[in-house]
Amino acid sequence: MRYLLLSVIFSIAFLVLSIWLPNLSFIKNTVFSTSLSPDRKMDILTASLWAIKTNFTPLSRTLAITTAILFGINFSLLVYYLKLKLEGAKAISSGLGGMFFAILGSGCASCGSVILTSLLGVSATVSLVYTLPLRGNEFGIASLVILGLSTFLLAQKINQPIACAPKVVQQPKS
């Protein structure tokens, strides 16, 4: 139950981050503004969450929501896994890879990806994104695949028994 709640919290947090990502400075200025009343701040922040409707295409919206759900599950599984103190560099690294792609893809909503333009510049991003058949949503799909794989690997690791496997000692033939 605790991990289910953790999944929900991290899914919502990731989705909110995806929506706010292009406007982090605006959100920060709103939160810390001394001229805005708390009510006004709350109105702006809640209204901006509806950008999931206005600033996303149906495909990018579906990808963002699905990625957020998978991200939440993946993250809580990772926490559970680390708590069991199991070693699993492979599962952890694929989980982090999925999270990286999820964040990279989440900026591909309005015209021009936020993260990609920061990495490649506006012109290079436009050239890259417009050669892709899904106009940059490929990053979102890649994140879904990697997060799905990571969740599967983590679930497998968690299902393995914690006890050490006994070593099989081969008796020398006499």
Place this chain on the structure above:
Amino acid sequence: MFALKQKPRVEDKVEGVVKTASNTNINAEGSPFIGRADAPLTLYYWFDFQCSFCKQFDEEVLPVLVDKYIDPGKLKVIFMNYQFLGPDSQRAGIVGQAVWEASPENYPKWHQAVFQKQDNSNSGWGNEADIMELVRSIREINLGNVLQLTLKNETAYREKINRDKDEGVRFNIKTTPSVLIGGQVIRGAQPIAVYTEVIDSLL
């Protein structure tokens, strides 16, 4: 669709460097705008003619801003070019400057007409002939004047478009639509309530 009750006058054209509420200098010389030239608040709107989210902003947000703030004289919207999605965008941006110079009171109508014709990026509609045909379809605009101005000032208009984009880049604008109001940059097509809340807080 938005319709201006109060049309911009030729003598109201934006000239020189404009200071925003936060005292940030923006070069908006020769930029099309709607609203009263001396409106207390200015919203700078960076757009690309091929951006579907800009179309959405034009069709859903601008009409509300016109009714609520522009017609009562509280707000002025300055159109800043950010034509980065290819040659069709650039072409429309150049002709747009000619339309503004030839017939500023009909610029909003032309601007919206381009968005209504929007299709897939750099394919189908959007070549020189298409754009001029669109100009011709708006009877109030003199096609001859627009053609003449486009031929005469193409280089200057292109430079103006690039200057607008550079101004946007100065404010870390990398996506369209983006607006600057009261020194705040708001990126992407946000819900109308975000813009109205911010404008109300500044008025």
